[in-house]
Amino acid sequence: MxxxxxxxxxxxxxxxxxxxxxxxxxxxxxxxxxxxxxxxxxxxxxxxxxxxxxxxxxxxxxxxxxxxxxxxxxxxxxxxxxxxxxxxxxxxxxxxxxxxxxxxNSVSVAELAIGLMFESARRLSEHINTVKSSGWDRTMGIELSGKHLAVIGGGQIGKEVAKRCRGLQMDVTIYDPYFNDPGFLVEYGVERSEDFDALIRSADVVTLHLPATEETKHMMDDDVFSKMKPTAILINTARGELVDEQALYEALSRGQIAVAAQDVYSKEPPEEGDPLLSLPNFLLTPHLGAFTxxxxxxxxxxxxxxxxxxxxxxx
Missing domain, CATH: 3.40.50.720 (NAD(P)-binding Rossmann-like Domain)
Structure with missing residues (x-):
């Protein structure tokens, strides 16, 4: 048999x-x-x-x-x-x-992360839907060029994001206690930080690229959100468990951070009536990072x- x-x-x-x-x-x-x-x-x-x-x-x-x-x-x-x-x-x-x-799937996930950065910075979907509904209203956006990007997790996907964002003329810093590729930093002009709190305070965009473990579960919590810039953007194409979703709801509602865009969630699909989905500054795609x-x-x-x-x- x-x-x-x-x-x-x-x-x-x-x-x-x-x-x-x-x-x-x-x-x-x-x-x-x-x-x-x-x-x-x-x-x-x-x-x-x-x-x-x-x-x-x-x-x-x-x-x-x-x-x-x-x-x-x-x-x-x-x-x-x-x-x-x-x-x-x-x-x-x-x-x-x-x-x-x-x-x-490193390139596909990295490209989606960058796509979500542009979506968060320029509200593309919102404006497209406005025009399709016969409107012509505009919301002021921001440029990614010159902004400070914190890449949390320096594995293959994190690296693909970092080098592409350097091409967008962003200032890029990797945080990863296990990172051991100094040649990459030199080749692409990327910085490395060992101070998570300091990096979080200075970053305009924070993008997560690390696995969900006991150590990383809910690493993005009330304390971290309180340290971020009120203009900051959070991108998560890694795992939903990295983010305390209740804390994220509070941070977005209070304006502690500007936008969060995720491709992952703690429960996929999220339950109907999930409060985060009601927020205009929370964006969620259906786990399509590797779906190319x-x-x-x-x-x-x-x-x-x-x-x-x-x-x-x-x-």
């Missing part, structure tokens, strides 16, 4: 032909997520509890309970980069290999290659 591989990401369907050919050529039976939605824990357990040796996973949950229930599982390949939906400690204990598709033709195709192939590599080691 052929060993099975479960593929959960919805967008994988768009570029599934080559990855499926790769998996079938290696002797695996492929199970696709055809529900049109993110799978639940029970969905995954029901599908993968017996015979599934590998999973290519998107944002679907793989906590300890699920990993424990999938008795034949040997490898998990992340379709993307962030792995906070996978219990990595339990995976190690169970001998399940895990690998992410590093670098496949190029990124989806790269992630599909890379995550498949990673899974085959991990499974090969156990043959």
């Amino acid at each position: 052929a060993k099975k591989v479960l593929i959960t990401p919805k967008s994988f369907q768009k570029y599934k032909q080559k990855p499926i050919e790769m998996l079938e050529a290696a002797g695996y039976e492929v199970i696709l997520n055809t529900t049109g939605r993110t799978l639940t824990e029970d969905d995954i357990v029901d599908t993968a509890k017996v015979g599934v040796v590998g999973i290519i996973v998107g944002v679907d949950p793989l906590p300890a309970r699920v990993l424990d229930s999938c008795r034949d599982l040997r490898a998990v390949s992340k379709y993307g980069v962030g792995m906070d939906n996978i219990d990595l400690d339990r995976a190690v204990e169970l001998g399940i290999k895990v690998k992410n598709a590093v670098g496949t 033709k190029e990124a989806v195709e790269r992630m599909a192939v890379r995550s498949t290659e990673n899974l085959l590599e991990m499974l090969k080691g156990g043959e």
